[in-house]
Amino acid sequence: MTSLENEPPRALLAGASRRWVRLLPWGLALVLSVALLPTTIQVLTADYGLDAGIASALAVTQAAPLLLAVVHPLRAWYVVFAADVAGALALLTVDFAERLLWPFPPMEVVGYVGLCLALGLREPRRTLLAVWLATAGANVGLVFVAPHGPGSKGLLLTILGGVALVLGGALRERYEAQRRLAEQETISEAERDRRTLLEERARIARELHDVVAHHMSVVTVQADSAAYRLDRLPPDVQEEFTSIGATARESLGEMRRLLGVLRNEEARGELAPQPGLSRIGQLVEATVRAGVPVEFAPCDAEVPEAVGLSAYRIVQEALANVVRHAPGAATQVAVSADGDQLTVLVVNAPPPEPPAAPLEVGDTGHGLVGMRERVRLVGGDLDTGPLPDGGFRVAARLPIDERDGPGRPLLHPLPP
Incomplete structure (x- = not known):
């Protein structure tokens, strides 16, 4: 029986947003350990008549691992389960009153139920089922050798342990469902932002194509065709139109590269070699x-x-x-x-002289x-x-x- 979690173990509720919730498992484990250790020794020696040394050893192995359960509940279960079964067998060697609970005294039931709750918060369903079957099998087997005959009280640990396992598992699965839902909402929000960005880029590309590129194309055509449309152009004027056409074509080339970047989602830069010192x-x-x-x-x-x-x-x-x-x-x-x-x-x-009117209206200052x-x-x-x-x-x-x-x-x- 091993956990399906591959990541390094963390304390129970370590992912909670509030600090007091993160500290809650440690506080409960400490309270249970401190309370059950002397109580177990007192009850086993005074009520059941068990030897003080054996009672002390059983108390330590049954209560101290509860602190380990905050980080490694399955390892703690191995120790506590073995100690509880050993304690039940040790009680067969002494004569105790029929009214007392056997095979597991009340303080052992309390500690075991708390441990089962920790298991439910950490382990998958298959592990929880195996834990419950092991508990039920040991409990039923011990009931058949009860010193005062079998009784319904002997199955108390199986019932309460099963309830704790189911409750812990339900809480864990509910938390996992909420976490996955939050992650999905985060992914959906990121996808919406990405889609909005792509739509805005596409809109800008359309505007650049429909407005700037169109006008630049008109300028290029008019400059290139001026020599054929206008008769007897002076050479310097014809050269000026040629220069205007060349500049317009170069601007159109840069505009096409920019449109390619805006329309290509995977683009990481401009799509052609860029000008340098030689230009x-x-x-x-x-x-x-x-x-x-x-x-x-x-x-x-x-x-x-x-x-x-x-x-x-x-x-x-x-x-x-x-x-x-x-x-x-x-x-x-x-x-x-x-x-x-x-x-x-x-x-x-x-x-040389102040311009009569600005060349451009509405300068952006960029x-x-x-x-x-x-x-x-x-x-x-x-x-x-x-x-x-x-x-x-x-x-x-x-x-x-x-x-x-x-x-x-x-x-x-x-x-x-």
Whole structure:
């Protein structure tokens, strides 16, 4: 008879949320042991006339294992059951009054019933049935050799022990059912949250596809077909339309990758190689064509993909801010590697003249936040802010060695 539990044994009710409930089995076991130990010795010696030494040994083996029952009730049962049967056989050697309960005195019945309750709270049904059959078999066998003849009182331990086993088993199964129900509710809640997240991602993907991707496709088609729709386009204008089309197609490519991430539940990142330091020059050329004079100091250092992508996005957002907020302002872009650090610097002067109207309406202000997030992910530092002459500066230091982290002072940026 062994427990079906494979996990390390825990005290009874150890999973209860309230502390007093967790301590309850220890308190009851201690009370029973302390109360039954002297009581058993007194009753066996004074009422039954058993030798004091034998009575003391029986009392210890019948009461002390009740403390073990809090953690190992089945092991405690082996000891107590054997001690109770041995005590019944020892009482056959003495002459005691017929009114006294045999084969198991009252204090043994109390301790055994408490032990059966502990067994019911821990062991599976098969073990509980085996315990009850062993108890009934021993009880019936001893009744047939009763010194005063068989009687109904001799089966008291079998009846009360069976009731305790059933009660403990019912409480345990009820607790297990409630635990499984709580786990299922937790799983269902997690599934609902996951389903809500997937639905939101799908909705965002649909919106991006229907709105942004549609308009970008229109821009691409119009830019590519301008040379065929409009007669006698100057070469510089035709080149401008070609540049617009190329930029729009690149934006559509990035949009498709983003939609793939949103629609793919198992996606762990973007689905195509991402731009790095080698692509920053293209950003600068596109910005120059937009009417912003830019001086660019490139860098061909080998850096991790995440660092190169962060540098690209920082320059992209900084130049986009110049086009939006300071059109025509002289701008410097410098990317340099110094030892284990990559420094990205974008500085613009004030615009030649204040823009008549903002290029975009309802600016979200998420650009600088996005920069800081990208820098933080690679363990770098970012310094942004206005300059005394009215310009603006974006300076980032990114660790090339991924083991480096933030906390070192930012290199002083170049003046505009």
